[in-house]
Amino acid sequence: MAKPVSPWLYNISKQLAAAELPVIYEYEYVGYFFRVHTLAETCWLVVTWTNKQQVAFRLAYSPEDLLAIEEPKEQDGKLTFLIGSGIGDYEVTCVLPKSETPVLRLTTTLMPATPMLFPYWPRDIVPIGLPQGEVKASQVGTRSGQLYFTIAGAKGGSVLYMQNLTALADYNQQTETSAGDTVGGEWPEIGFALPPTLKNKPLEAGASYILSDAFIALSDEVPADEPAMVRQYLDLLAAIYLQLPKPATEYKNWPEILDKGLFDLQDSPGCWAQVAGNHYFNAYVCDYQTPPEIMVQLAILLPLLDYVEWNDGELSVMKKIKAGLEAFYNKDLGTIMRWHPQALDKLNGEEEHKKPLVMDAWYLQHPLLNLSRLALKGDKIAKQLFLDSIGFAIKVAHHFKYEWPVFYKMDTLEVVKAETQPGKGGEKDVPGLYAHIMLQAWELTGEKRYLAEAEKAALKLKGLGFELFYQANNTSFSAGALLRLYKITKKEVYKELSYLCLANIFKNVRLWDCNYGYGVNFPSFFALFPLSDAPYTAAYEEEEVFCAFHDYLRHAEDEDILTSARLLMAEYIRYLVDRACYYYPPMLPKEMLEEKVKTGELDTDLYIAVEDLHDGWEKSGGVGQEVYGAGNAFGILPRHYMQVEGQPFMIYTDYPTYGFLPKKHRPAKFRLAGDGRLQARLLLVKTGDDKMPVLSVFVNNGKEALKGQKTKEGHLEYTVPGNAEVKVNW
Template sequence: MNATSPWILNTNAALNVANRKPIFEQAAIGYSFKIYHLEESCWLVVAWPKGSRIAFRLAYSPNDKLDVQFRESNGQVTFKIKCLLGDYEVKLVLPTEEQPVLRYTTTLKPKAPLLFPFWPRDIVPLGAVGSDILAEGKVIASQVGARSGQLYFHLTRPKAGAVFYLQNLTALADYNQQTETSAADTVGGEWPEIGFALPPTIKNKALEAGKVYTLSDAFVAFDENVPDNEAAMIQQYLDLLATIYLAMPKPDTTYKHWPDILQKGLDDLMDSPGCWAQVDGNHYFNAYVCDYATPPEIMVQLAVLLPLVDYVEWNESQLSVMKKVKDGLPAFYSEKYGTIMRWHPKTADQMKGEEEHKKPLVMDSWYLNHPLLNLSRLALKGEKTAEKLFLDSLEFAIKVAKHFDYTWPVFYKMDTLEVIKAETQPGKGGEKDVPGLYAHVMLQAWELTGNKRYLAEAERAAQKLQGLGFELFYQANNTAFSAGALLRLYKITKKELYKELSYLCLANVFKNTKLWDCNYGHGVNFPTFFALYPLSDAPYTAVYEEEEVFCAFHDYLRHAEGQEILPSVRLLMAEYIRYVVERAVYYYPPKLPKEMLSENVKTGELDPNLWIALEDMHDGWEKSGEVGQEVYGAGNAFGILPRHYMQVPGEPFMIYTDYPTYGFSPKKHRPVNFTLAGDPRQTCRLMLVKTDKGKLPDFTVTIKGSNEKLTGKKLKDGHLEFTVAGDSQIHIDWK
């Protein structure tokens, strides 16, 4: 039993008095909801059908006596609470069959300028009525840094079920702005001290008297089951997350014209000297703008080249920059070691070793497999040089995998396979998602060659992901690529295990997202809803990982077409993509005020006028771009445009959606038919985008199964916009 505080012990004892009468009670979806007034606190106690209970604090005034009044109206219970602090209002919405989510929102209007040096967490797991023994349970996932204000936990004694709690941290913006506090690390705790606690205020940063502040906006979903295995736990997590996602408020998106954004980025990528280095007569991308101290890396070259390939295939064009990059790739191959190397061999010796991985023969585990994956993608498109580099490097990759028994460290030496850094942190293990990335590489090799040895290698690696739970995630893009590889393995082998492991990877990705908008400090200048963090402990979101996860999700949904996968997965992936398409433009510094850009840049230089994306976007009180301008994140626009704009040959418009689509053929047009990804419970944007100065044709837009013609909204730039449900089959004709 964990040690606990007087608040927990006293609350547990007070709420376990057998004859205590609630001031309000109601049953909903099989659960009991009761409100108790305990002098200085107002509590909501939820009881499972079998009797186990949990309490949520709605209002609190230390060493006080609350005056509580309430009224019911239209399915909402509103509590007016007077106390020494000021006037509380709590709005309580109980779950229904249609929306099985509890919501309670607490606001406070202080009577005087108010500081909160400490605030207790708002959840108390209760023991049985009449008992002083505390409930037992386990926290499975909670907020890390500025990620979602989530808490997913199980009650195990008395055995009850699971709870998914999400604090809508967007609602705290006025509190955070006034007190200059962050919403990071506000939801969590150690059992049984769990829940949300207001960030402590600092001197002279008090709440103003007479102004209303939201102190909590909580969404809670319940489940009667305590999962008995990893697969059931992951499915429950995803389903409860999706249930709350549907219930919570979400910011509107606005259309961003990516053709213009791409052109600006392409011009700066090709023309800015800071993006390029020359070695031995070949041109290479720098990792960061004006980063000449670091040798060219093969990962960087391929991370930009592959999105460029996507773009030219979509545009049926040629870019001279691509030939430059391709010509330099063979230099990364080492005949001595029989593999591609991370650093350009001609300049690797120039590194000073200021970081443990910046040494000629030191390999970061994912840095070998990721370039191999991109080389395989080029090979499958018919690029013979890439095919040779890929196939010639496979034996070394397999040797490394077998040497480490498919469980990779962080850094190792290429010549001896000596481990340089075994674990990310003591006791945390190495790069745990690399088995999935390696499995993806092996599947590509199997597809390219037909050799079943590679398929067997993919299975051996994939099975190493079992039992990792929410510790699987090392780097976002690699975890997302792993999910896609596992889905493909499931389709090939029909083994349910691999589909379950793909869900495990996706749950790890969604745990590291940010389901709130940071509308305080510099955060008012850019949207952050559904942003993704690149590493499990990263303090910022990053363009490169977001762009690659975006592409990996598109690929996953394409492979999932016609497959039975969780509706929650289809919903969450499509929604992440929808928000990326809006948010990603704010990684470009010309879209941001200069005062929020960091003056101290770790790598290279920061040019606020250059359309090369920042690596890092931070909490609203911190400046962004301190890591640098990420040349290898240049694939941002080149990934978005081909996936969201459908060209109709010979016509003066393109079709745009912010959800992924299936079934569009550019060769067969008039009428156009395609299917939207996503979930019918959510909507997305469909647009007919002008590509010349003339008028748009007269369109007829319908959804299969409905004879109703959709009415579009004409925008000031002449585009036509529609709102349509996910998973719809769209039919477009014109004259």
């Protein structure tokens, strides 16, 4: 039985399939045919695959009308159509494919003839003949305006459609609409639809508005299995990313930002609580109603450790944190606990996880991971806590057969909440996080049983597709663990599963800049959402994903991994370094911050990150200022600034790097991660009052030094390609 469809889609598909349909323009590229047709009120670009499959993408639409199309103009691979209609004048540009992976760009601009409302707008993709197909991934909330679908059968193919929602800013600003949830649909009624406008917010007559800016990557492959699907998605996403307009970034003074954040973290009373003679960080500023959590203490301690190792220094605040860790150990259960046992009376049970013995599945795993990291650096107390708790973690894993619920009771392992949503399962990325912990235990002890545990857990991720992602940082830690498993065992399945984790991460980013409403006050391109359904991006998860990507790329330095994966991870890192400072309230106008917050208080002068940045029409900071997100600057500085002993400068890049030699070595040599088709920023950062030496920068063993530009602060700035060998001499 055929799947029911709307009469609009049925009739359009039938008309577009007519053999005698006039062709306005035709173009062929590597076996694909691109033809432009009109059907009275609509104009379409029809793509025909080598196997004769056809999909149409709408270029212009004017309901109950007859479009008047002028002869197209072609220049440098770009077609321009001027289209007259009753609702106004359209200009449509088509950038035809030239790259190895065919990518189209279709941009539609309208100049309305009269003030105009859009109460409804049909979706813009028509699979001609209404074949069997499947939507693999689509936009959720204000994530990327993406639609990844496949068409089954002998005439099959795949498409990744990406709406450049940045370009719609004028439409969204004028109509006070959001670009969220605009790309999607149920097969075969799919595509992008303009957000409906309100009665009192029309488009202005005579002004120009971009109504669509679509990038479309094509493949004649229908993935045969999950690994093929994941590889195709990442490759098509990277192909579009290379052509997607990307906002410029600016150098941010992270040493200064770190100093401000460190002062506020140590000295602000709202960050601290005291229990049984020890000091603990609150989860949120001025949140005195919640007991201290071990996850919070360790989530701050580890980035501080990164910083002091880089700086060869000491921080007394780290001793305070370590002094209170042993209190979280429960001898009766043989494990660390989430809540401080001497402050459990503060738990009022208003939320299902805020009960003494209730554990959120990942909240046991995450502290164990951080304890293992401390243990591997020689911390004896952390090693003891980790090894004393690992048996309980294995017991839980075996009880749930490596498939964790959301909440369970620590004493009985009774399930308190089985699924995130009905039919969606539990915390599906926890097996990967658990595998990471087991690998750490194996590295720490040499006991092969831990390696066996890691493999058993990792295989539970197979078949989860784009539903694997529960929480961003845990999924990214899983990706790194699986790559390590591949390197240890040489079993391809683990490398493929690491790609699956990465694909889930990149499905949950925002590849557009929200330049409307409050969104004009902060950059949001390539921001990452903490949960699969979260309505905001969050500082803590972004910082941990940033660190996890650095770690993944380090482990992958000499491995044969997907070029697309390297490209996307390096670019996420580059944009995070540009964006992350805007989580700090002093970087934002006060009018865009919530006055009342869910947890604790919001101090707009404090360099403690707000948890949440929202869509441009919504105020931010309503969840609270997350003290456990304080690792932001402490993660960035040691990974992006290279110190040179005895010289008044540091070397900064916004791309991750490999192989920087000890800071006294001259010349300084290192290699950038990423892809040579994209460019990174290199700065020689002036650090004192002394005069900078004469500096020379060389790339890829070139004989001629690059030309840099001097900034107003006295730094020297260069643009260098990704994946380049860099040498700095003085």
